Amino acid sequence: MKGAQPESANPLSLKERVKLPRQLMLEQPAELRILNFHEVNLGYTEELARQEARRCLECAKPTCMDNCPVGVHVREFVQRIVAGDFAGAASVIREDNVLPGITGRVCPQEDHCESACKLHKKGESLGIGYLERFVADYEQRLGIRHLPAAPPTGKKVAIVGSGPAGLSAAGDLVQRGHGVRVFEALHELGGVLVYGIPEFRLPKQIIRQQIGYMRDMGVEFETDVVVGRTITVDELMQEEGFDAVFVATGAGAPQFLGIPGEHLNGVYSANEFLTRINLMHANEFPAYDQPIVDVRGKDVAVIGGGNTALDAIRSSLRLGARKASILYRRSEAEMPARAEEVKHARQEGVEFHFLTGPIAFLPGAPGWLGAVRCLRMELGEPDASGRRRPQSVPGSEFEVPLSVAVIAVGTSANPIIQSTTPGLDTNPKGYIHADPLTQRTSRIGVFAGGDIVTGSATVILAMGAGRRAARSIHEYLTDGNW
Amino acid sequence: MFPVLEAAFLAPGIRRFVMEAPRIARKQKPGQFVILRLHEHGERIPLTIENSDPSRGTISIVVQSVGKTTRLLNSLEAGDAILDVVGPLGKPSDIGKFGTVVVLGGGVGAAMAYPTAAALQRAGNRVLSIIGARTRQLVILERELRAVSEAVYVTTDDGSYGERGLVIDVLRRLMEQGTHIDLVLAVGPIPMMKAVADLTRSPGISTVVSLNPIMIDGTGMCGGCRVLVDGRSQFACVDGPEFDAHKVDFDVLLQRNSMYRGPEREALAEFERDPQAQVDGLRAETCAMEESAT
Numbered sequence: 001m002k003g004a005q006p007e008s009a010n011p012l013s014l015k016e017r018v019k020l021p022r023q024l025m026l027e028q029p030a031e032l033r034i035l036n037f038h039e040v041n042l043g044y045t046e047e048l049a050r051q052e053a054r055r056c057l058e059c060a061k062p063t064c065m066d067n068c069p070v071g072v073h074v075r076e077f078v079q080r081i082v083a084g085d086f087a088g089a090a091s092v093i094r095e096d097n098v099l100p101g102i103t104g105r106v107c108p109q110e111d112h113c114e115s116a117c118k119l120h121k122k123g124e125s126l127g128i129g130y131l132e133r134f135v136a137d138y139e140q141r142l143g144i145r146h147l148p149a150a151p152p153t154g155k156k157v158a159i160v161g162s163g164p165a166g167l168s169a170a171g172d173l174v175q176r177g178h179g180v181r182v183f184e185a186l187h188e189l190g191g192v193l194v195y196g197i198p199e200f201r202l203p204k205q206i207i208r209q210q211i212g213y214m215r216d217m218g219v220e221f222e223t224d225v226v227v228g229r230t231i232t233v234d235e236l237m238q239e240e241g242f243d244a245v246f247v248a249t250g251a252g253a254p255q256f257l258g259i260p261g262e263h264l265n266g267v268y269s270a271n272e273f274l275t276r277i278n279l280m281h282a283n284e285f286p287a288y289d290q291p292i293v294d295v296r297g298k299d300v301a302v303i304g305g306g307n308t309a310l311d312a313i314r315s316s317l318r319l320g321a322r323k324a325s326i327l328y329r330r331s332e333a334e335m336p337a338r339a340e341e342v343k344h345a346r347q348e349g350v351e352f353h354f355l356t357g358p359i360a361f362l363p364g365a366p367g368w369l370g371a372v373r374c375l376r377m378e379l380g381e382p383d384a385s386g387r388r389r390p391q392s393v394p395g396s397e398f399e400v401p402l403s404v405a406v407i408a409v410g411t412s413a414n415p416i417i418q419s420t421t422p423g424l425d426t427n428p429k430g431y432i433h434a435d436p437l438t439q440r441t442s443r444i445g446v447f448a449g450g451d452i453v454t455g456s457a458t459v460i461l462a463m464g465a466g467r468r469a470a471r472s473i474h475e476y477l478t479d480g481n482w
Numbered sequence: 483m484f485p486v487l488e489a490a491f492l493a494p495g496i497r498r499f500v501m502e503a504p505r506i507a508r509k510q511k512p513g514q515f516v517i518l519r520l521h522e523h524g525e526r527i528p529l530t531i532e533n534s535d536p537s538r539g540t541i542s543i544v545v546q547s548v549g550k551t552t553r554l555l556n557s558l559e560a561g562d563a564i565l566d567v568v569g570p571l572g573k574p575s576d577i578g579k580f581g582t583v584v585v586l587g588g589g590v591g592a593a594m595a596y597p598t599a600a601a602l603q604r605a606g607n608r609v610l611s612i613i614g615a616r617t618r619q620l621v622i623l624e625r626e627l628r629a630v631s632e633a634v635y636v637t638t639d640d641g642s643y644g645e646r647g648l649v650i651d652v653l654r655r656l657m658e659q660g661t662h663i664d665l666v667l668a669v670g671p672i673p674m675m676k677a678v679a680d681l682t683r684s685p686g687i688s689t690v691v692s693l694n695p696i697m698i699d700g701t702g703m704c705g706g707c708r709v710l711v712d713g714r715s716q717f718a719c720v721d722g723p724e725f726d727a728h729k730v731d732f733d734v735l736l737q738r739n740s741m742y743r744g745p746e747r748e749a750l751a752e753f754e755r756d757p758q759a760q761v762d763g764l765r766a767e768t769c770a771m772e773e774s775a776t
Binding site: 185186187195223224225226229230231252253254256258262263265266268269271272275276279280281285286287288289290291293294366367414415416 | 505506509519523524525526550551565566567568569570571698699700701702703704705706708710715717720731734737738740741742744745746748749752
């Protein structure tokens, strides 16, 4: 289907396409949306989607697709939107991406497909992410059409973790006829999509629908299983009859700053702050039992400059924070967060304090956070990450009054699987060693991918690893060669 | 869903639940815990596993009614089910041959200490147990501990049973009498564990405590259970729950455990307005889920 290029239905000349401005998505106004947790972006209408799709230059050699970690056939699905065949567009996407409703919302397209779009050089790139989201939502309303699966192979694959890497691998493997069972440590499926990404960026309903689709395809799910504790990787293979295991447990442990006062009440890791809200619904306390510190009318700051930092600070606004600030030790140019998220945060009233490095949390009421002491920073020579290294300015200390601080400075490897799976090699930082192309580990039959291999990355990169793992597991199960 | 097979009162407000959890039963070692969630709006709470029976596929937990969730849990009966139970979590107790081990269990801590005491006895240690409660009715696990201990000392705050006083008074007396002690295990309220640590520090008696900070996931993901041990942050869920008592900052633990006192009171008050309605709601929810599963 995707090989054959349908005749272009686009009535516009290339010149006219270049002149068309990028169509904006509808979104909730900032002053309204900070009062709720509903989705900020509201998506395209059919007419907006078709108008945006008409901007596609239909390149003979589309580089957008080469730049997609899962290889979505962008040109083909966009052509179907132009023709008004939205269901057909969905089928095209689904061949390469089992979670389009999710990637259409949270994939940083500006770093992948859209950065390679020829329109990008002439102005604004094609809104590929917006279009993907439109197609996924259309398909959701219509009911997902199942792609036919290969006949059963009789092989069984265990997938550890139901986040983006695990789900992506599960979808591809079940499609190839293998039995797939996904084990999840938490009580709800979706991994970081559920506990990490807030409702206002990725509604839970979307995740549930995508998982429901996978169930329909035949994927089995088991929650409340911590592989490494409840059952080991070896037991999965030796006692439960799994022919291969894909470890996709995610980045794991939150990093703290290691500065004084980090144990004060009111100091959270981003993982905890977001988990309380996203997974445990603490924003709906007392209708839900798990509480969170009341931030209504108080000052909140998040330390860090990534998407997680922005998710946390924007959540605090929705919880009723009076003042919400980002403290980041580098400058805006070095922020890893998506530009769109930064824009949305600014619209919502988040204050950004760049070149600001916290050195101590100070108590207010006994045992409770009252302020953070910071140093001004300046940028020096580039470090290993290629970003200019922040250095503190001597004598520049200042204090910011604060009731809640959220630390969002990254994660480190969770050791549960590594420490309970003999012979599974790790790198010096504790992440599982896996071949970048085949995702094979040092243990026969065990594959790994996503953040537990690379450290914190993005949903789409984890999904790419899941796809590579699925292909490689399929080869291994087919020919038995390691 | 994890069916409850037995729900017996050990004392007023303290129940032992035996539930089906075959995977956990097979793997459980003394000192480990589970995290459970009762219903779709429920919180996740950690509870030490008291015992397990791999052949029956069951585990048992001992629960004291303190807040909303434990009150609701203690309203369940055999035939009910618990929505989520995950484990076994945490590092198992270090079971070796140490010599003479004194096990202190304050209140419901007796049930937490019991599996480790039994394992230590099986490993060839001489076990002396000290358990205490406010009053006679609240003394639990005495019979079980007698079966694995050379001696069991019981204290009550009001003197209604055993000696009047605190568990630490007995430990102090044993030390003063010159009893040779190789290891102390203390499980109970934070002030009690802190007092034991202070008592055994200067004579240099190795002392282990099992900590109970607030937790969510129990797998090292959220960092909410961080405790200060030897000046460094440790996660009780994966680095513990047992730590060297002499290195634990108990004041920080006490302070962090008080973080949600307001909301906890609010939730409990809400529960107490109509406890039966909450239990009925939970049962309706689990029934509906069982029906949809079959």
